Amino acid sequence: MCKASYTSLFFITLVVTVVLRSIGDVVEEVTVPWQVLDFTNSIFLVGGVFVSYLLPWVFIPFIAGRVIDIAKNKSFVAALCMVMQILSVLLIIFMLSTGLETLWFLGIVYLSIVVISTTDSIHRYFVFTSIPELVGKNVALLNKFNSITELSSGIGTIIMYVLCGYLVAVYGYKTLWIDVACLTIIALLLIDLSKASKKKRSRFDKDVSMNEGKQIKFKELLSIIRRDPSVFSYLIVALGFNFFTAPVSLILINYLYNAVDKPTECYGFIMAISTLGSIIGSSLVVTYSKKLRYISCIIIGLLGEAVAVAGIYFIIAFSNVYYDWVFTLLLVTGMYMLMAVMGAVLNIGADTLFQIRIPEEVLGSFRGLFDSLATIPIALSYIIISVILETWGYTIITASLMGIGSILVVSLYIFYLGQYTRSSHTG
Numbered sequence: 096m097c098k099a100s101y102t103s104l105f106f107i108t109l110v111v112t113v114v115l116r117s118i119g120d121v122v123e124e125v126t127v128p129w130q131v132l133d134f135t136n137s138i139f140l141v142g143g144v145f146v147s148y149l150l151p152w153v154f155i156p157f158i159a160g161r162v163i164d165i166a167k168n169k170s171f172v173a174a175l176c177m178v179m180q181i182l183s184v185l186l187i188i189f190m191l192s193t194g195l196e197t198l199w200f201l202g203i204v205y206l207s208i209v210v211i212s213t214t215d216s217i218h219r220y221f222v223f224t225s226i227p228e229l230v231g232k233n234v235a236l237l238n239k240f241n242s243i244t245e246l247s248s249g250i251g252t253i254i255m256y257v258l259c260g261y262l263v264a265v266y267g268y269k270t271l272w273i274d275v276a277c278l279t280i281i282a283l284l285l286i287d288l289s290k291a292s293k294k295k296r297s298r299f300d301k302d303v304s305m306n307e308g309k310q311i312k313f314k315e316l317l318s319i320i321r322r323d324p325s326v327f328s329y330l331i332v333a334l335g336f337n338f339f340t341a342p343v344s345l346i347l348i349n350y351l352y353n354a355v356d357k358p359t360e361c362y363g364f365i366m367a368i369s370t371l372g373s374i375i376g377s378s379l380v381v382t383y384s385k386k387l388r389y390i391s392c393i394i395i396g397l398l399g400e401a402v403a404v405a406g407i408y409f410i411i412a413f414s415n416v417y418y419d420w421v422f423t424l425l426l427v428t429g430m431y432m433l434m435a436v437m438g439a440v441l442n443i444g445a446d447t448l449f450q451i452r453i454p455e456e457v458l459g460s461f462r463g464l465f466d467s468l469a470t471i472p473i474a475l476s477y478i479i480i481s482v483i484l485e486t487w488g489y490t491i492i493t494a495s496l497m498g499i500g501s502i503l504v505v506s507l508y509i510f511y512l513g514q515y516t517r518s519s520h521t522g
Contacts, residue, residue: 114251142481160463260363376439396441405498
């Protein structure tokens with residue numbers, strides 16, 4: 096097998112695993128929160144599901160990224176994580192089959208979600224760090240490959256969102272068996288890729304930088320981040336942006352549960368439209384990958400997503416005053432599509448920024464550190480919003496704080512970039 100053939104096979108396998116992982120994520124995202132809500136009738140405990148998914152991303156990602164950076168056979172490590180996810184999903188199925196008779200049972204579900212989220216980070220970093228290994232530091236190719244990965248994820252899930260809403264309504268927790276099937280296929284593909292990787296290493300010279308990168312220490316990584324204004328400023332803005340935008344799904348679930356007769360089907364439909372938006376956004380970047388600068392993608396994505404999220408907050412807040420639930424769902428669906436289009440553009444731009452500016456040898460470690468820091472405000476906002484919803488309900492005050500806050504954070508970031516660009520040209 097020539098090196099070009101190996102590269103093609105490697106990337107195709109990456110894309111397939113991303114599609115299957117995305118399908119499994121949809122099944123978990125729709126099934127688990129709604130089943131917990133049905134069993135407990137508590138939006139606060141549903142917030143606990145989201146926090147359980149997020150909690151590992153506060154503590155684990157740097158370790159997970161470092162594991163990927165130093166692993167001799169990353170494919171095997173990712174495959175092992177898929178096996179652990181399978182066992183965790185099976186445990187959730189068993190717990191939900193009992194009807195969550197006690198809070199201890201719910202605690203086991205939360206713990207299983209923590210394991211799933213932890214091991215899932217390994218697979219994500221495996222894909223993220225493998226792309227620059229395949230194409231190098233070429234901005235156009237990075238944009239293209241990142242876009243294809245994002246696009247394939249969207250294509251794999253758009254039908255699943257609508258289908259999953261129906262399946263959860265009919266079959267409940269049994270829908271999670273689809274997730275088990277996807278994870279099993281991913282594990283088998285990664286094991287096969289692991290064998291191919293061993294053969295490849297015996298035929299081709301290993302990149303010298305990979306060995307050197309393992310010597311980079313944590314302090315040096317922090318120094319790299321501090322010295323790069325584009326990376327450091329995006330890290331800071333992500334903290335505030337995530338706090339204000341993350342709870343939008345929780346707000347939507349709370350509204351649907353209280354306002355419509357078939358909330359799971361409506362939620363699945365909105366998520367499907369959202370996925371269509373993600374496909375559109377990814378396709379745009381694929382089409383213009385040679386012309387788009389990653390900073391332009393970040394600015395456009397941040398501003399567009401902030402406007403869309405603010406729109407959702409205010410639409411739901413005024414829904415009971417000015418229009419009925421049908422018109423509300425139409426408006427929210429449109430905003431979700433816009434949010435997904437801009438989110439895809441933003442994610443691709445951010446991925447390319449990191450892959451260009453951060454040394455390949457510590458790319459996984461950096462991404463882990465970034466995700467850890469960026470997840471803290473997400474978890475905090477979920478906790479705060481779930482308490483507000485449980486105690487006072489959703490009001491225009493909450494909508495104003497979250498909606499205006501998201502736009503303000505992005506505006507400050509754009510102002511900073513403008514000031515930095517002018518000072519750089521002056522200097």
